[in-house]
Amino acid sequence: MSVTVLLFASYADALGTSSLHVDLEDGSTVRQLVGRLRERAGAHALPPDPLIAVNERYARGDITLSAGDTVAIIPPVAGG
Amino acid sequence: MHARLVREPIDAGGLLAGVSRSANGATLLFLGVVREVNDGRAVSGIEYSAYEPMAARELGDIGQEAAQRFGVTDIAIEHRLGELALEEVSVGIAVGHPHRAEAYEASRWIIEEIKRRVPIWKREHYADGTREWVDPTRGAAEARA
Numbered sequence: 001m002s003v004t005v006l007l008f009a010s011y012a013d014a015l016g017t018s019s020l021h022v023d024l025e026d027g028s029t030v031r032q033l034v035g036r037l038r039e040r041a042g043a044h045a046l047p048p049d050p051l052i053a054v055n056e057r058y059a060r061g062d063i064t065l066s067a068g069d070t071v072a073i074i075p076p077v078a079g080g
Numbered sequence: 081m082h083a084r085l086v087r088e089p090i091d092a093g094g095l096l097a098g099v100s101r102s103a104n105g106a107t108l109l110f111l112g113v114v115r116e117v118n119d120g121r122a123v124s125g126i127e128y129s130a131y132e133p134m135a136a137r138e139l140g141d142i143g144q145e146a147a148q149r150f151g152v153t154d155i156a157i158e159h160r161l162g163e164l165a166l167e168e169v170s171v172g173i174a175v176g177h178p179h180r181a182e183a184y185e186a187s188r189w190i191i192e193e194i195k196r197r198v199p200i201w202k203r204e205h206y207a208d209g210t211r212e213w214v215d216p217t218r219g220a221a222e223a224r225a
Contacts, residue, residue, distance in 0.1 A: 008131055009201035010213040053199070056134040072131055072199070076217040079128075079135075079159060079200030080112050080171050080191060 001026050001067035003033065009075045014045035024065065030054065031061040033071060050074065081147055082156040083139040085130060090158045090172040099154035099176030106180040107154075108187050112171035114164050118214075122207035128161045128170060131199040135159070138198045142190055150186040152177050157190060159200060170202075 005020050012018040030052050051074040052059050100107050114126050143155045154176035173190050177183040205211045
């Protein structure tokens, strides 16, 4: 299955892109996706357990992803 | 309840007018403003970006939750995105309530929730020409160490 990954701010700079598609085995978790991303060049900036949103809602690392999900990897927020 | 992300300058008077009613004995306005020094470095401006659909929804959720939690119906929240110069307003929160105690509590709660959970990032531009994404968790981790 394929999911869309969105990257922002310092994470987008580090990985050199703000969005990508990742192919995963069915039943993969958020944490497994993050593990895959951390294998990419520049991904040292990505912590092992970053803040995540699935389909625009905050989500835990152990939830199972579905085909077509949009997964946002969220750097420490700094609004205000 | 009004909550939105904006790219144009925040109109503080407009926010206040939006929460003023004859039932409200207190109207309160909080403005977050771009400051000239952060962590000892001279700042020349700040660039704000967001995961816009989620940030807009979180702002709205915060407004709704504040309304329930504090019994406040008159709430207006705007957060600016884009490039801001010193002294420009990055966030505006107006609260109207019959009594001041609830207005102060709601206003404080709203700004702390915005800082805690709305997916907005800022990159500071420094007077020496460099720029850096701000990580509010970094100082906290160092303080704990």
